[in-house]
């Protein structure tokens with residue numbers, strides 16, 4: 364069941380369900396989910412709230428309300444009157460810090476990109492760990508069209524994702540990209556059918572939530588540490604992480620499950636009958652993975 368979170372605001376909805384999946388929704392569909400300062404602060408507060416629920420949190424999804432836009436970036440209506448250096452610093456600090464905090468959450472963060480993701484909207488998508496995009500998506504680092512550079516972190520994140528030359532080309536050309544282009548650049552992890560980005564993200568998040576929580580967090584931490592620390596430090600972290608997980612009850616349980624299945628399979632072969640509690644359908648280790 365999904366509970367309305369008291370920290371929701373009209374322009375930024377937040378829900379955390381009983382599986383520990385948080386959903387943050389930009390809710391200004393009449394402006395293609397553009398972010399005015401109130402919504403930026405609400406988003407930053409919502410991310411901080413997630414840190415208050417870390418124990419039960421399994422995954423986070425960010426999306427936009429309606430079926431046309433994920434987020435069309437900063438609210439140009441408001442920003443045209445907030446054009447001083449002080450205004451720029453404020454907006455960059457609120458969103459830059461909020462996106463760094465979002466990225467640093469210990470659980471996977473997924474962008475369900477259900478439509479336009481432009482300017483600041485594309486920066487939000489990039490701060491997520493995984494991106495699932497509706498087949499009609501249009502995403503663009505279109506800052507050049509407004510004669511500015513990114514400031515919410517996309518400069519560094521895009522370069523890390525696609526490399527220096529490709530990132531520079533994308534920023535210089537300032538084009539909106541379609542789903543297939545984004546997939547080719549590995550900027551999205553999957554392209555979904557029309558109107559299905561959020562369903563896909565939810566289904567994916569539930570699959571993550573069903574896996575051993577510490578191992579899921581470990582996978583993210585292992586990769587993040589490599590982006591933040593030296594190669595040698597990251598290798599040491601990787602080894603220590605493995606050591607802790609190897610000695611954990613979850614690992615013992617997984618190994619025991621493997622052997623009890625093998626044992627049951629042997630019995631099955633001997634008796635010519637599948638044992639009742641052995642056969643787990645598609646989750647069986649021999650079946651093709653549907654979630655990878």
Ligand SMILES: CCC(=O)SCCNC(=O)CCNC(=O)[C@H](O)C(C)(C)COP(=O)(O)OP(=O)(O)OC[C@H]1O[C@@H](n2cnc3c(N)ncnc32)[C@H](O)[C@@H]1OP(=O)(O)O
Pocket residue numbers: 393394395397398435436437438439440441479481482483484505506508509
């Ligand atoms: C951090 C730096 C930044 O983010 S700079 C901002 C970067 N963003 C942009 O340049 C996107 C600006 N928007 C657009 O180009 C178009 O609205 C797009 C998204 C392509 C959609 O076009 P179209 O389908 O024709 O709809 P439309 O333009 O009529 O928009 C519908 C209503 O939404 C509004 N809207 C849209 N984007 C914004 C925005 N970023 N800030 C404020 N309002 C926005 C439009 O003004 C329009 O409102 P209204 O219905 O005329 O009242």
